[in-house]
Amino acid sequence: MTEATQVLSELARIDARLLELNRQLRKIPDRLNIDRKSLDLEQKVLDEILGPWQQLESDIQKRESTIALAVETIAKFEEHMKRVTTQKDYMADRKQIEDAHKLNDQLQREIEEARQKMDELSPRLKEVRGRYDRVREEYQGREAVVLGEKAVLDAELAEAQARFNALSAERGAPFMAYYRRLCKAGRLPAIVPVVSGTCTGCRVALPPQAYNILIANPSQHGTCAHCSRIVFYQAPENAEAKARGDSPAA
């Protein structure tokens, strides 16, 4: 094999690898979304119970501040009562104080009721929150694994792309432009060997004359008349070795 032929077969190898890397990278968002869905579901269950829980908490808080205000009012009227001179004013103060106590008793009962409801909700909230925390931890673990895989794929893609660009530049601008057109048309892999007279991209046999030109010029590429891919000649023994996973003979 001449060096130029090696370049074509190396370009074909990288081209196929780029296709595979991009295919795997495209799956990443879906893989993350599938995991995310189970977490979102747990979040929804948690929110359904957290909503009433937080409402009860805020109800208690509001009532407690009202009670604090009422206690201040009571103290104020008790102070005032000491200084009143008429029975009428005294009775009025006493009425205010009684009302404030009544209100406080009512609020206290409501706080008790709310606390009781929270006690009832508590075991369920604990259970749901525990499950949510577990699912979130699992999700974060899986997310880290997938993102780690993505980083490895990204790095390999960048490296393969750089090597591909350098090699294809050697074959000239028209070659690169034609390759880009094939990519844009989704004709991938775009560079494929012709084995035993057949384009390995579309599995259609080349016209004998075109095939003979490729055999005679193994360092030159051609295009498949059927699928338009960039094709080059590959001896059948090389193709078999490649299928077995051997590295091509230097």
Ligand SMILES: [Zn+2]
């Ligand atoms: Zn073809």
